[in-house]
Amino acid sequence: MYAAPFSYHRATSVQEAVKLLQELGEEARVIAGGQSLIPLMKMRMARPTALVDINPISSLREIETSKGELRFGALVRHADLEHSAAGATVPIIHDCAAGIADVQVRDQGTIGGSLAEADPSGDWGTALLALETSVVCFGPDGQRTVPLEEFIQDAFTTALAHDEIVTAVHVKVPPKGSAGAHLAFKRSAPVYPTASASAQLTLEDHNRCKEVRIVLGCVGLTAIRAKEAEAALRGKLLDEKNIRAAVEAARAAADPQSDMRGSADYKRMLAGALVKRAIGIAARRARGESVEAGHEYVGR
């Protein structure tokens, strides 16, 4: 099906994008990679009357490191992150970027668009919540920086006002001795995962967990920080007993719905299995091992 009629506007600066959004009214939408919005428009599940294309704003494509932060412009593509130095330094970023859908989607889809879409099955919300992440927004009153925890409010709902845009995503560089992993399980490349999990650990004395974040994806209306699972490991040895307690707490934190991707029980079990593997891989990486991780497909 073709999309319903709309007008198309190119913005060459963030100020112009915001001005256009104000002038064109509540039914106008930003378009970035178009990988979520265009399919929804073709299915007539989204009917914006106007699109504001932010792709001409070249400053939104930059990746830089400043003041202990990785700073990604909103238009940085998944593929840029897959092949970036940032992905090599912070493996959870590479795991996430390299696993999203297929090459075509990764070449077009953006980090800013993914967070603005706030799809509960999206990977970035889960992976970035395992790190200290904030979202930089620009609107009529200027710039504000919102912690990711507050930016994503509900399924497909964020703290963005209609006339605000995401300009950047800032991620604090994890300390020495810290590493993470993002894992997702899906039926095939061009579909969203059935469940996903991210773990970021900071180790001391090789096997004691000084700090930890554990996040579940696709098993709730937003990505879920499994805080009781984190408490089961924080300050403790990474042994079988403590990891089992963390996995059980993570399963209890999951709140999945049954759908075509699987039953709620299946997804809860899957989330627990992914958490266990993510903890194991994160710990090996934190000890200096090079371990591959990412999206797994059924039957592969």
Ligand SMILES: Cc1cc2nc3c(=O)[nH]c(=O)nc-3n(C[C@H](O)[C@H](O)[C@H](O)COP(=O)(O)OP(=O)(O)OC[C@H]3O[C@@H](n4cnc5c(N)ncnc54)[C@H](O)[C@@H]3O)c2cc1C
């Ligand atoms: C076949 C297929 C499979 C996919 N599989 C996965 C997957 O496994 N994992 C995954 O995480 N994602 C997946 N995706 C989604 C993909 O990652 C998209 O790139 C992402 O969801 C949206 O980014 P985008 O740049 O394409 O945004 P767009 O589609 O352009 O926009 C999405 C929404 O965000 C708004 N928006 C975009 N950018 C901004 C901005 N800077 N400021 C304010 N609002 C903005 C738009 O108005 C729109 O409402 C898949 C997509 C497809 C088509």
